[in-house]
Amino acid sequence: MDARRRAIRASNPLSAPAPGGIAILVDADACPVKNEIYRVAARHGVRVFIVANSYMAIPRDPSIERVVVGAGFDAADDWIAANATAASVVVTADVPLASQAVKAGAEVIAHNGRPFTEAGIGLALATRNLMQDLREAGEVKGGNAPFTPRDRSAFLGALDRALVRLKRRGGGV
Numbered sequence: 001m002d003a004r005r006r007a008i009r010a011s012n013p014l015s016a017p018a019p020g021g022i023a024i025l026v027d028a029d030a031c032p033v034k035n036e037i038y039r040v041a042a043r044h045g046v047r048v049f050i051v052a053n054s055y056m057a058i059p060r061d062p063s064i065e066r067v068v069v070g071a072g073f074d075a076a077d078d079w080i081a082a083n084a085t086a087a088s089v090v091v092t093a094d095v096p097l098a099s100q101a102v103k104a105g106a107e108v109i110a111h112n113g114r115p116f117t118e119a120g121i122g123l124a125l126a127t128r129n130l131m132q133d134l135r136e137a138g139e140v141k142g143g144n145a146p147f148t149p150r151d152r153s154a155f156l157g158a159l160d161r162a163l164v165r166l167k168r169r170g171g172g173v
Helices: 003-011 034-044 075-083 095-103 121-136 149-168
Strands: 023-027 047-052 064-068 088-091 107-109
Touching: 023 034, 023 075, 034 047, 034 149, 047 075, 075 095, 088 095, 088 149, 095 107, 107 149
Parallel strands: 023 047, 023 088, 047 064, 088 107
Antiparallel strands: none
């Protein structure tokens, strides 16, 4: 673990996944599937960390924890990257964060159910960077496609499969 990850993890030791336990780390600021995450996590008996830059309401459940990070530009991403392990499922649409989590050995899923993997993260980063450059140049307008019920269903299936894989591996350890 590099010095930056150790410093972030040490700065908030009470709000970090327990070693060896499966945890879902959620980049929560714009996450449309938080309720689905809570239900799947309860069914599998795993902890959930809802990570955001500001207060966010969460269910009163000891297995769900709110982590409010500083207001820095990538503070939530930094916390998630510092705490992602081979026993984690990271839920994010942020491709650079997904890349860091994949490198840490985590299972990574976008809100629409699309998995980020070692084999595909390079292409995802390149595509993201190209689209950002095209938007900045005014060549492309608009953003992502709207979130659909099909996306929600795909996400539920992907999260369930990721948790089953981690359990079969013995919690990722």
